[in-house]
Amino acid sequence: MRLLKPAMLALVIGTTVNVANGQDQGESNKFVSKEDYLKLKEEHAHLKQELEALKSRLEQLSKSAASQEGTNVKAQVEDLQKKGASRQAETDQALDEFDKELKQVKQMAKDSFPGSTKMLLAGYGSATFMATRSGYGPAQPLPPDSRDANSSFSATFNPIFLWKMSDRLLFEGELELELEGSETSTALEMAHISYLLNDYMTIGAGKFLNPGDYFVERQHMAWVNKLPDKPLAVYDGLMPESLVGVQVRGAIPVGPTKIGYAFFAANAPTLTTTPADPTNPIELGTLSFDNFDNSNGHISAGGRVGFYPMPELEIGYGFQTAAVAPRGSDVNALLQSVDLTYVRDSDILKGTVNLHGQWVWSHVDRYTYDASGSGGFGPLTFTNNRNGGYAQLAYRPSKLENIVLKNLEPVVRYDMINQKKTPVGFDERRFTLGLNYWLGASTVVKVAYEFDRQNGTGQNGNAFFTQFALGF
């Protein structure tokens, strides 16, 4: 391009000089002949053609040069992009390395704490006020004056010690400290060592909560239980709260769902054959579950299988069977339980619906109590069949925006125990209305009113409860 411009300039100047030269020559001769004129005309036409050709050539060269420049610019841009991407990759890599180093430093900080095991103090506590009207009393037999109207405060504290010895080994211990009258009672609720055998099985030994009773194992804690008191039959009733023995448990994935299981061998309960009061032998034929020394030498077997047809629903069956009579006698007991739990978050209902139900059966074989009559209450021969359970529905409108309403949780429960045909002599039905206010995920204030109806030798009576419960 730079060479073409001077060439064009020289051509134009040359042409002009030639024409001017011709004119000068003409002026010197004064007149131009026809031949000269034709010659000059021919030269002019020739030069014009050459000029047009040069112009055309120049345009072609200009286009070619422009194309060449565009290619060069594109290449430069691509080169810059490549360099930019390379720098970005370097930056990302540096950040990744920085993150890794940060995690390593964090892990080193964690590892620097003393000891290689991890221990946690968890648990729960509660404070309860109860006011009863005359006639109110639990299902277990009571002296008549215990059914007088009464008001009282009580408190419990259940520290739970969790000790993770390794990724596979866990120790769980729980104490229950409770005010009883003017004294504080202490009980070892749980002392259990678990070992994860594989992905699907855990073995354990010690004193553990009864895995065959859903309410006992999953719902009885004060901050979990929706009402201030516990339902009839399923707790402190027809099935044991805890067992001393060994267990194997776990969960097996089944397609899109799973089956949970727990089986145990433990000290057997003991049949009550001698009443505290021979004139009123109401506890005859019941089972004592506080048989920690296994005085009769029997071992019970049992367990529970829970199935999840969908994530929100669990259906379970639990059982326990054992010989329960004194040595030399052949009396067996069979305890069974079915349970249902359904918990669901509903957009339509603007909250969480919580449904629990459980029913238990207790069967003790036919036995003759005080066969010789020396105890003063026999001989009495009967089969002890009792059953009972509860259904409970709670709803918390947690999706509402109002901060007060979203923390309220109304609860309704119906529970019962059937034992009229035993020495106890009455059935019991209770209907309880409750309202909870959640101060936090595991802190709740509960208020409830309970209607208690008993037939046979029992009495009717109502009770008011309020409870503050906290889990930590």
Next chain:
Amino acid sequence: MKSKITWLLATLLSIASTATFLLSSGCSTAGPQVPAGTAAAKQPLATAGSTANASGAQLWAQNCGHCHNIRTPTFYSDAQWEVVVLHMRVRANLTAEEHKQILAFLKSAH
């Protein structure tokens, strides 16, 4: 005996009726109440009837909320969650995969 059977049937009927109503009411498939602002609240919900493909956040909401209110991931430290989740694996019969995913979620949510 007749009265016992009547009460038992009434109880079971009530439970079945409530469950049927809830199942047919078009409820969401989320687990129980999920604290707002948590990763679980932001993640897509599990397909009904499926636990195998659920995320750690979903498994946390489903399994923990089955028995009690859900505690936020910040309730415990990472080290404490390791103990608590192992404890709940034993108590609530969690699978190994559920244990792994729930723990990973709780740690990542800090």
